[in-house]
Amino acid sequence: xxxxxxxxxxxxxxxxxxxxxxxxxxxxxxxxxxxxxxxxxxxxxxxxxxxxxxxxxxxxxxxxxxxxxxxxxxxxxxxxxxxxxxxxxxxxxxxxxxxxxxxxxxxxxxxxxxxxxxxxxxxxxxxxxxxxxxxxxxxxxxxxxxxxxxxxxxxxxxxxxxxxxxxxxxxxxxxxxxxxxxxxxxxxxxxxxxxxxxxxxxxxxxxxxxxxxxxxxxxxxxxxxxxxxxxxxxxxxxxxxxxxxxxxxxxxxxxxxxxxxxxxxxxxxxxxxxxxxxxxxxxxxxxxxxxxxxxxxxxxxxxxxxxxxxxxxxxxxxxxxxxxxxxxxxxxxxxxxxxxxxxxxx
Amino acid sequence: xxxxxxxxxxxxxxxxxxxxxxxxxxxxxxxxxxxxxxxxxxxxxxxxxxxxxxxxxxxxxxxxxxxxxxxxxxxxxxxxxxxxxxxxxxxxxxxxxxxxxxxxxxxxxxxxxxxxxxxxxxxxxxxxxxxxxxxxxxxxxxxxxxxxxxxxxxxxxxxxxxxxxxxxxxxxxxxxxxxxxxxxxxxxxxxxxxxxxxxxxxxxxxxxxxxxxxxxxxxxxxxxxxxxxxxxxxxxxxxxxxxxxxxxxxxxxxxxxxxxxxxxxxxxxxxxxxxxxxxxxxxxxxxxxxxxxxxxxxxxxxxxxxxxxxxxxxxxxxxxxxxxxxxxxxxxxxxxxxxxxxxxxxxxxxxxxxxxxxxxxxxxxxxxxxxxxxxxxxxxxxxxxxxxxxxxxxxxxxxxxxxxxxxxxxxxxxxxxxxxxxxxxxxxxxxxxxxxxxxxxx
Numbered sequence: 001x002x003x004x005x006x007x008x009x010x011x012x013x014x015x016x017x018x019x020x021x022x023x024x025x026x027x028x029x030x031x032x033x034x035x036x037x038x039x040x041x042x043x044x045x046x047x048x049x050x051x052x053x054x055x056x057x058x059x060x061x062x063x064x065x066x067x068x069x070x071x072x073x074x075x076x077x078x079x080x081x082x083x084x085x086x087x088x089x090x091x092x093x094x095x096x097x098x099x100x101x102x103x104x105x106x107x108x109x110x111x112x113x114x115x116x117x118x119x120x121x122x123x124x125x126x127x128x129x130x131x132x133x134x135x136x137x138x139x140x141x142x143x144x145x146x147x148x149x150x151x152x153x154x155x156x157x158x159x160x161x162x163x164x165x166x167x168x169x170x171x172x173x174x175x176x177x178x179x180x181x182x183x184x185x186x187x188x189x190x191x192x193x194x195x196x197x198x199x200x201x202x203x204x205x206x207x208x209x210x211x212x213x214x215x216x217x218x219x220x221x222x223x224x225x226x227x228x229x230x231x232x233x234x235x236x237x238x239x240x241x242x243x244x245x246x247x248x249x250x251x252x253x254x255x256x257x258x259x260x261x262x263x264x265x266x267x268x269x270x271x272x273x274x275x276x277x278x279x280x281x282x283x284x285x286x287x288x289x290x291x292x293x294x295x296x297x298x299x300x301x302x303x304x305x306x307x308x309x310x311x312x313x314x315x316x317x318x319x320x321x322x323x324x325x326x327x328x329x330x331x332x333x334x335x336x337x338x339x340x341x342x343x344x345x346x
Numbered sequence: 347x348x349x350x351x352x353x354x355x356x357x358x359x360x361x362x363x364x365x366x367x368x369x370x371x372x373x374x375x376x377x378x379x380x381x382x383x384x385x386x387x388x389x390x391x392x393x394x395x396x397x398x399x400x401x402x403x404x405x406x407x408x409x410x411x412x413x414x415x416x417x418x419x420x421x422x423x424x425x426x427x428x429x430x431x432x433x434x435x436x437x438x439x440x441x442x443x444x445x446x447x448x449x450x451x452x453x454x455x456x457x458x459x460x461x462x463x464x465x466x467x468x469x470x471x472x473x474x475x476x477x478x479x480x481x482x483x484x485x486x487x488x489x490x491x492x493x494x495x496x497x498x499x500x501x502x503x504x505x506x507x508x509x510x511x512x513x514x515x516x517x518x519x520x521x522x523x524x525x526x527x528x529x530x531x532x533x534x535x536x537x538x539x540x541x542x543x544x545x546x547x548x549x550x551x552x553x554x555x556x557x558x559x560x561x562x563x564x565x566x567x568x569x570x571x572x573x574x575x576x577x578x579x580x581x582x583x584x585x586x587x588x589x590x591x592x593x594x595x596x597x598x599x600x601x602x603x604x605x606x607x608x609x610x611x612x613x614x615x616x617x618x619x620x621x622x623x624x625x626x627x628x629x630x631x632x633x634x635x636x637x638x639x640x641x642x643x644x645x646x647x648x649x650x651x652x653x654x655x656x657x658x659x660x661x662x663x664x665x666x667x668x669x670x671x672x673x674x675x676x677x678x679x680x681x682x683x684x685x686x687x688x689x690x691x692x693x694x695x696x697x698x699x700x701x702x703x704x705x706x707x708x709x710x711x712x713x714x715x716x717x718x719x720x721x722x723x724x725x726x727x728x729x730x731x732x733x734x735x736x737x738x739x740x741x742x743x744x745x746x747x748x749x750x751x752x753x754x755x756x757x758x759x760x761x762x763x764x765x766x767x768x769x770x771x772x773x774x775x776x777x778x779x780x781x782x783x784x785x786x787x788x
Contacts, residue, residue, distance in 0.1 A: 026735075028716070028736075030719070033749075036553075036719075037554075037750070039720070040552045041552040041554050041555075043552065043720055043722065044552035044555065044722055045436065045552070047722065047723075048473075048477065048478070049433075049434065049435050049436055053735075056634070056719060056736045057720035058720075059719055059749070060713075071628075076627050076628060076633075078634075230748065230750070250751040253751035254753070308433055308434070310433055311434065317554060
């Protein structure tokens with residue numbers, strides 16, 4: 001084993017005349033593609049405004065970021081994981097198994113999820129969660145019965161909507177956005193249409209009914225996008241009837257191509273999201289490995305810089321780009337300053 | 347049916363050669379058809395090539411120009427001290443700059459009604475440019491300096507026609523009213539278009555600052571990676587091929603190796619990325635996002651290509667050369683190194699360059715070793731840091747840009763493709779020249 005290790009290292013270092021592997025001096029970040037834009041803004045400013053080198057920020061999705069985060073402690077693992085959802089119990093356990101026990105959770109603000117379609121397409125301007133559920137749920141309530149989704153056009157279940165073919169592009173399961181979409185739109189729609197009650201009356205347990213509510217139809221009317229919003233935008237561009245799920249910031253960057261729909265009667269904007277009126281929003285987080293603070297130069301400074309009033313507060317570059325500032329930013333700041341880890345303790 | 351065929355066949359001896367019978371006509375028609383198919387195939391190929399080239403150049407060329415706002419600016423030592431005292435230093439510099447621009451416009455007698463926000467929307471982040479400049483040139487503090495600042499991506503888009511007044515919707519990024527200010531600045535000659543050197547020499551920038559993004563640092567990253575690939579894969583590949591081709595006994599074991607090399611050449615590159623993550627980063631503890639690791643992974647990917655092409659060119663050297671060398675008393679090794687290898691060299695070099703070109707355009711393996719993402723470290727300080735410091739590579743940079751929300755990053759991605767294609771073309775041309783120059787025919 002150790003012979004192999006030496007051989008590999010020797011082969012790797014053969015290319016180096018100097019041959020010394022210097023300690024890592026930059027913060028290494030990976031995770032959610034929704035947080036990526038904000039993290040890259042902060043990383044650039046952090047490099048510009050401090051004497052530390054610019055952190056490296058990778059994308060790949062919340063789950064894959066947290067998975068890499070939980071691989072262990074040491075220079076060859078990442079220091080910070082970005083996530084567009086809170087870390088799960090399962091992941092905390094996986095982390096602990098690999099020795100990553102002290103995790104600092106930092107909430108940076110909120111992001112809205114908007115439903116947008118082609119600027120020149122049919123008038124998809126007002127949605128309710130029930131509409132989305134009726135359009136793409138695997139099983140819906142029709143004439144008092146639970147049936148496999150028979151709908152082809154939006155007007156079939158809501159005469160206020162255009163008579164256009166259903167074509168939805170929703171985030172794939174590896175995105176944190178998917179979870180919010182399921183929880184705040186599909187589940188709510190399922191409950192409001194009465195489908196969930198009907199399922200439970202039909203003999204399902206509550207958990208099974210919830211799972212059934214989250215199933216989306218697989219006949220091509222709803223497409224999972226595993227890439228990022230650019231891919232969704234390309235699909236919308238090519239399909240007049242297409243409706244895509246985007247982050248608020250992405251939509252605001254592309255208002256010349258997209259028109260946004262209200263959800264539950266509220267138009268998405270930083271104000272309505274901050275006030276909680278707009279129903280589909282979620283907090284954004286990043287997670288810091290406490291064991292790396294003091295080992296990786298600039299790690300704590302990066303976390304503090306990220307949540308500073310000048311950066312993440314109202315009027316800062318992050319809110320200018322579309323992040324909805326956290327009203328409790330001061331608490332987050334003090335938590336970071338005190339290196340408060342998750343699960344009590346300090 | 348059978349009768350009819352027999353009859354025409356029977357007519358044949360009596361007819362003249364000058365008149366074509368049905369069969370000859372059919373054969374001629376088949377040939378003409380085949381030629382037409384071939385021609386169509388080539389035309390389709392050319393058509394797609396032209397479409398590709400035109401669309402790349404059309405979408406990518408705006409990335410090479412940018413809109414410059416020329417402003418004269420003086421800063422004093424107390425102002426700098428105040429700005430450096432804040433946490434968000436670049437913002438303080440920006441405020442200073444905005445005040446100066448306002449004064450200048452007032453001095454020119456242009457009664458423009460604008461606020462700080464609209465200046466920020468138009469000029470983007472001038473703060474970091476200013477801070478960098480004054481940190482590098484402290485002697486300039488107190489004296490007027492003429493700055494050429496890049497305008498924001500949307501102003502670029504407005505001036506090069508990507509955006510029109512009609513398509514502009516009021517947003518945080520650009521108000522329709524801002525365009526009046528742009529028009530006024532253009533009239534005053536403060537705004538003009540120029541070659542975007544930042545794009546060619548710069549580093550990646552944050553998503554809200556597309557004007558400052560450049561591909562230069564990732565070109566350097568690609569260069570160091572290619573260096574690793576060249577230094578490792580050429581000697582290893584050539585040594586392996588010479589041994590296999592000239593010295594190795596023909597047995598089951600060498601057969602197995604040969605089959606495996608051919609198979610490795612067809613392995614998807616992402617597999618090498620996973621291998622690189624497991625072996626070089628998690629096991630050997632080499633740094634993440636480093637061109638050294640990228641180079642090692644791409645070496646693994648390129649080796650089979652080089653071995654296969656080297657063996658082919660060794661085999662192409664006629665056995666008479668070897669026999670003659672051995673005949674005058676050369677040892678086996680002398681015959682290989684003095685005679686066979688020099689003659690096979692053009693083929694080996696061509697194969698190597700094509701392998702390198704393939705590795706240059708590879709993104710998938712880099713995804714897993716941390717070279718795809720926001721890597722804006724700037725230029726390495728030296729050779730060691732060139733290998734070890736985080737850096738991106740050209741295709742990885744293009745991929746990152748293409749995924750960003752701001753449409754002007756999309757433009758940058760196309761511009762990056764042009765740069766990448768220029769490199770690939772150059773490498774292929776070198777390969778062709780080498781082959782033409784040193785090739786020998788027997």
